[in-house]
Amino acid sequence: MTDLIDRPSDLAAEPPHGGTHELHDDHHEHHGPSGILKWLTTTDHKIIGINYTVTSIIMMVIGGAFAEIIRAQLVSPTNTLVSLQQYNQLFTMHGSVMIYLFVGPFAFAGLANYLVPLQVGAPDMAFPRLNALSYWLYLTGSITMLLGFLTTSGAPAFGWVGYAPLTSAINAPGAGADLWIGALLLTGFSAIFSGVNLVATIFYLRAPGMTLFRMPIFTWNMLVTGILILLAFPVLTAGLIMLYCDRHFGTHIFSVSGGGVPLLWQHIFWFWGHPEVYILALPFFGMVTDIIPVFSRKPLFGYRGMVFATLTIAALSLGVWAHHMFTTGAVLLPFFSIMSLLIAVPTGIKIFNWIGTMWGGQVIYSTAMLMSIGFVITFLLGGITGIYLASPPLDFFTHDTYFVVAHFHSVVMALLMGAMAGLYFWGPKITGRMLNERIGKAQFWFLFIGTQVFTLPGYVVGLHGMPRRMAVYPNNTSWQTLNQWESIGALLIGISVILFVVNIVVAWKKPVIAGDNPWDAHTLEWYTTSPPPHHNYLSLPPIRSERPTWDFNHPDYPALIHGTDHGPATTAATNEKAEV
Amino acid sequence: METVALSHGSSVADTSPKRRRSARRALLLALAAPVLLTGCQLPSFGAYEGVSKAGNDTFKLWQGFSIAAVVIGGGTFLLILWAAMRYRAKGDKIPKQTQYNIPLEIIYTIVPILVVIGLFAATVVVENEVVANPTPQATINVSAFQWGWKFTYPHHKAVIVGQTTQSPVMVMPADEDVRINLRSLDVLHGFYVPKFNFSRYAQPGLLNTFTFKVTKTGLYDAQCAQLCGLYHSLMYFKVRVLPRDEFNAWLAREDSKTSTATAVAAAGAVDAALNPNIPTIPATSHGAN
Numbered sequence: 001m002t003d004l005i006d007r008p009s010d011l012a013a014e015p016p017h018g019g020t021h022e023l024h025d026d027h028h029e030h031h032g033p034s035g036i037l038k039w040l041t042t043t044d045h046k047i048i049g050i051n052y053t054v055t056s057i058i059m060m061v062i063g064g065a066f067a068e069i070i071r072a073q074l075v076s077p078t079n080t081l082v083s084l085q086q087y088n089q090l091f092t093m094h095g096s097v098m099i100y101l102f103v104g105p106f107a108f109a110g111l112a113n114y115l116v117p118l119q120v121g122a123p124d125m126a127f128p129r130l131n132a133l134s135y136w137l138y139l140t141g142s143i144t145m146l147l148g149f150l151t152t153s154g155a156p157a158f159g160w161v162g163y164a165p166l167t168s169a170i171n172a173p174g175a176g177a178d179l180w181i182g183a184l185l186l187t188g189f190s191a192i193f194s195g196v197n198l199v200a201t202i203f204y205l206r207a208p209g210m211t212l213f214r215m216p217i218f219t220w221n222m223l224v225t226g227i228l229i230l231l232a233f234p235v236l237t238a239g240l241i242m243l244y245c246d247r248h249f250g251t252h253i254f255s256v257s258g259g260g261v262p263l264l265w266q267h268i269f270w271f272w273g274h275p276e277v278y279i280l281a282l283p284f285f286g287m288v289t290d291i292i293p294v295f296s297r298k299p300l301f302g303y304r305g306m307v308f309a310t311l312t313i314a315a316l317s318l319g320v321w322a323h324h325m326f327t328t329g330a331v332l333l334p335f336f337s338i339m340s341l342l343i344a345v346p347t348g349i350k351i352f353n354w355i356g357t358m359w360g361g362q363v364i365y366s367t368a369m370l371m372s373i374g375f376v377i378t379f380l381l382g383g384i385t386g387i388y389l390a391s392p393p394l395d396f397f398t399h400d401t402y403f404v405v406a407h408f409h410s411v412v413m414a415l416l417m418g419a420m421a422g423l424y425f426w427g428p429k430i431t432g433r434m435l436n437e438r439i440g441k442a443q444f445w446f447l448f449i450g451t452q453v454f455t456l457p458g459y460v461v462g463l464h465g466m467p468r469r470m471a472v473y474p475n476n477t478s479w480q481t482l483n484q485w486e487s488i489g490a491l492l493i494g495i496s497v498i499l500f501v502v503n504i505v506v507a508w509k510k511p512v513i514a515g516d517n518p519w520d521a522h523t524l525e526w527y528t529t530s531p532p533p534h535h536n537y538l539s540l541p542p543i544r545s546e547r548p549t550w551d552f553n554h555p556d557y558p559a560l561i562h563g564t565d566h567g568p569a570t571t572a573a574t575n576e577k578a579e580v
Numbered sequence: 581m582e583t584v585a586l587s588h589g590s591s592v593a594d595t596s597p598k599r600r601r602s603a604r605r606a607l608l609l610a611l612a613a614p615v616l617l618t619g620c621q622l623p624s625f626g627a628y629e630g631v632s633k634a635g636n637d638t639f640k641l642w643q644g645f646s647i648a649a650v651v652i653g654g655g656t657f658l659l660i661l662w663a664a665m666r667y668r669a670k671g672d673k674i675p676k677q678t679q680y681n682i683p684l685e686i687i688y689t690i691v692p693i694l695v696v697i698g699l700f701a702a703t704v705v706v707e708n709e710v711v712a713n714p715t716p717q718a719t720i721n722v723s724a725f726q727w728g729w730k731f732t733y734p735h736h737k738a739v740i741v742g743q744t745t746q747s748p749v750m751v752m753p754a755d756e757d758v759r760i761n762l763r764s765l766d767v768l769h770g771f772y773v774p775k776f777n778f779s780r781y782a783q784p785g786l787l788n789t790f791t792f793k794v795t796k797t798g799l800y801d802a803q804c805a806q807l808c809g810l811y812h813s814l815m816y817f818k819v820r821v822l823p824r825d826e827f828n829a830w831l832a833r834e835d836s837k838t839s840t841a842t843a844v845a846a847a848g849a850v851d852a853a854l855n856p857n858i859p860t861i862p863a864t865s866h867g868a869n
Contacts, residue, residue, distance in 0.1 A: 088810065154811065157810075158807065262783065262786075292593075301679060359663050394638065396710065465804040
């Protein structure tokens with residue numbers, strides 16, 4: 001287990017207990033403090049990654065609870081379950097918690113923290129203490145935001161985008177809004193530090209042989225995400241400081257009365273906000289791109305195309321922010337339209353590459369794979385409806401309606417399926433234990449069907465003219481029916497989250513030991529133990545392709561670059577036997 | 581449609597080069613016919629047809645996008661399902677380790693680019709029509725405020741003001757270019773008339789002008805679409821489109837009414853709200869109902 005040559009190549013045959021016990025002892029040798037003190041003082045990327053993942057999942061449950069209350073309110077047109085003000089607070093906090101505290105931190109700080117050093121063969125992140133700081137900033141930021149509910153004026157009620165001048169001291173008095181600004185500053189710095197760490201780790205800590213074009217796609221996407229974070233988040237931070245100055249120091253950056261320009265906030269916000277959409281999405285693209293090949297038992301189809309598609313998406317994402325502002329009448333419509341439409345091209349390449357990976361493969365219907373397929377289908381729907389919104393005339397009559405709500409919920413619910421795929425796939429690596437597949441598949445069907453039942457009526461009711469952010473709506477039978485379907489969808493999604501929690505408890509109480517590589521996976525992290533030892537690797541396999549663990553376990557099955565030749569992946573030894 | 585079918589029919593019999601060319605043109609026409617004669621045959625894909633010329637062209641653009649979406653999106657969806665179901669694992673065999681197919685990858689890069697160019701071209705045509713601001717035959721000044729609307733008519737005394745569920749009615753003439761000068765007196769609002777297939781932000785410190793030419797008279801529901809604070813969900817208004825003579829009669833009636841007590845009271849009630857410096861209806865004074 002400590003040496004490359006002694007290491008058994010058939011990992012499934014390994015006795016379930018041996019590896020993990022050894023690891024346990026190993027773990028104690030390297031660490032001073034134990035118990036809670038270990039978790040508080042750690043700079044180990046794996047523990048920080050788990051901290052991030054667990055915290056962000058708790059945030060998802062909180063944000064999801066807000067969503068369920070919102071959907072309960074909308075079951076009837078003039079429901080009085082919550083007041084108008086409470087409703088405005090709920091959707092503001094639902095969006096804020098989900099975007100700022102769940103989706104992003106889960107992906108670019110949670111799983112990425114855990115996986116990127118493993119995937120590039122590094123012992124830790126480049127700046128472990130900065131990494132720890134990043135987590136504590138995120139945790140304090142999250143608590144700060146939620147504290148808004150405890151203030152006398154309540155949580156902020158101006159939407160997660162906080163459009164000026166609704167955020168001014170006059171329109172949004174009270175500490176709730178200030179706590180929101182403070183929370184975004186804290187989590188914003190946390191994200192920037194994560195970005196620094198990701199980029200530095202990927203550029204400087206790769207193992208020998210791990211060239212850029214041998215990195216797993218998840219790591220590639222995290223590199224691009226890290227760069228996007230560094231370009232976008234400082235802009236939001238600057239905007240938030242301006243907003244705080246407006247509220248408390250008498251500046252008039254966003255208020256007309258003092259000669260300011262409210263529209264400036266929208267430009268600043270979306271200059272961060274649209275790259276942010278891809279900062280959220282790219283990690284999940286990366287996850288399913290690593291998962292689909294494993295459960296198709298094939299290499300990723302079009303690996304290089306996938307990398308260039310990611311780079312193209314990132315580049316285009318910096319030039320599309322004003323497509324959120326078509327109805328302001330103050331932006332150059334054709335430019336932002338064509339830039340937004342063009343994003344469909346690299347996104348389409350990704351979808352075709354995922355199809356190409358499954359094509360001719362041996363597709364195994366594990367929970368992680370079902371979640372990944374669900375991700376692709378749901379993302380396809382969100383992507384197609386996004387193309388409509390990139391066309392200004394079509395955006396004019398769908399903007400600020402439930403059509404848009406349904407569009408981005410198709411996208412983010414796809415991301416949630418990606419998150420679940422990631423948890424079912426890498427969970428065994430992180431905990432050393434398998435999640436139950438039966439519960440997992442039940443969870444998938446609840447999540448997948450629930451998502452469609454939730455979003456599809458939204459498109460229809462949006463086209464009928466129902467604006468978003470409505471606590472009450474006109475007494476209209478068809479609107480009510482469509483809203484009730486949406487609420488049923490939300491309920492199914494809620495059940496899927498409960499099933500996930502049940503699955504975690506089952507794995508906790510009745511452990512099923514995972515072993516090092518339960519999925520016969522491809523990338524480097526599956527070579528080490530589950531969970532990996534302190535500093536991750538006791539030895540490394542030769543890295544000759546983007547599938548080092550596969551190459552090690554299946555030297556007879558290298559990737560066929562053009563269907564015939566053997567490509568750079570093969571060593572001299574495997575070349576002789578590479579007849580497939 | 582008929583002529584297209586006829587020319588197509590006659591070209592089949594003759595195969596001289598000239599006829600073949602015309603046959604090809606006829607075939608193209610036949611293929612394009614459903615698109616050219618849109619509206620009646622194509623499904624609405626859930627959207628409103630639009631009661632103005634620009635709104636109706638927006639609707640046709642919507643149909644065009646929807647056809648592309650159904651064909652490309654539906655095809656891709658079926659490919660995903662096919663790949664996942666046809667290649668479901670049987671046994672423990674390791675499949676062929678194919679990694680690249682460069683010609684195929686080039687095709688599925690080029691084709692989407694062409695589709696995007698087509699969609700963009702159609703977008704630009706309709707967009708130019710929608711945002712065109714021709715010299716109007718009538719003008720209405722629209723002011724949005726928390727939480728209501730005020731409609732005034734330049735050179736006329738008519739003032740229509742209403743808050744939240746009072747649903748003030750904006751009256752406009754049919755079949756004429758009507759210019760809307762839209763602004764907000766406090767925060768962002770959204771001027772959204774679903775059946776016009778159009779919406780625009782009302783913004784403080786920024787005048788937005790646009791023009792409608794509504795071809796169908798009637799009363800249309802409308803409301804604020806952009807979150808504007810506590811009573812956002814109650815900020816309704818309506819648009820009444822009248823023939824020109826009825827519009828003139830209405831305008832004369834309203835002009836004579838402006839001295840009455842109700843109009844003064846209504847104007848007074850919102851006057852303070854109209855001043856962006858002195859917000860008289862801050863969210864706090866209402867609390868959480």
